[in-house]
Amino acid sequence: DTAVSQTPKYLVTQMGNDKSIKCEQNLGHDTMYWYKQDSKKFLKIMFSYNNKELIINETVPNRFSPKSPDKAHLNLHINSLELGDSAVYFCASSHYFRDRDQRYTFGSGTRLTVV
Amino acid sequence: GQNIDQPTEMTATEGAIVQINCTYQTSGFNGLFWYQQHAGEAPTFLSYNVLDGLEEKGRFSSFLSRSKGYSYLLLKELQMKDSASYLCAVKWVRNQGGKLIFGQGTELSVKP
Numbered sequence: 001d002t003a004v005s006q007t008p009k010y011l012v013t014q015m016g017n018d019k020s021i022k023c024e025q026n027l028g029h030d031t032m033y034w035y036k037q038d039s040k041k042f043l044k045i046m047f048s049y050n051n052k053e054l055i056i057n058e059t060v061p062n063r064f065s066p067k068s069p070d071k072a073h074l075n076l077h078i079n080s081l082e083l084g085d086s087a088v089y090f091c092a093s094s095h096y097f098r099d100r101d102q103r104y105t106f107g108s109g110t111r112l113t114v115v
Numbered sequence: 116g117q118n119i120d121q122p123t124e125m126t127a128t129e130g131a132i133v134q135i136n137c138t139y140q141t142s143g144f145n146g147l148f149w150y151q152q153h154a155g156e157a158p159t160f161l162s163y164n165v166l167d168g169l170e171e172k173g174r175f176s177s178f179l180s181r182s183k184g185y186s187y188l189l190l191k192e193l194q195m196k197d198s199a200s201y202l203c204a205v206k207w208v209r210n211q212g213g214k215l216i217f218g219q220g221t222e223l224s225v226k227p
Contacts, residue, residue, distance in 0.1 A: 033214075041200060043158070043217040055212035090157060102206065103148065104215065106157035 023091030
């Protein structure tokens with residue numbers, strides 16, 4: 001009965017590879033996010049989807065491509081991985097931002113290590 | 116800009132009280148959240164303030180002053196398990212899609 005589940009939890013891969021991270025939420029939220037947490041623990045938003053529609057697209061290399069097949073799922077595909085992509089990637093979900101209670105629920109994170 | 120400032124590290128003693136401050140740009144402010152993050156885990160929601168004043172939840176309280184662009188998280192009767200990073204996050208009206216901007220986090224160490 002996990003609220004926001006991400007897979008995999010750990011991902012070690014070589015430079016140049018392509019990898020995907022999957023996220024699913026069962027909270028009935030209509031907005032989902034991808035955040036990146038670097039080694040200094042700064043959480044920075046990458047993308048957000050509301051009901052399958054992209055609403056936030058920060059300055060992220062176009063090697064990163066999110067996909068939302070439905071409002072309960074948000075996946076992240078990364079092409080041509082680079083050393084600097086090593087970080088912890090968190091998926092989160094919430095009610096729509098115009099709702100007062102926009103608290104995020106985070107997934108457990110995916111620790112990506114590029115070697 | 117949308118800077119959020121909070122101290123990088125704090126240390127406190129078990130059983131004591133600690134206050135973690137957060138300052139932010141006031142223009143267009145539309146809500147402030149506090150999250151707790153234990154090492155290697157996901158951030159978890161602690162509190163939400165959008166109006167001035169104090170919100171109390173058990174051992175944790177959060178205060179907001181919109182005019183001063185200031186919030187604090189107050190932790191009472193500290194326990195060892197409270198050792199974690201505490202993240203202040205702000206929503207501004209003009210932010211596309213209502214995204215939250217997070218501060219760098221305050222690493223709290225609780226000593227016996």
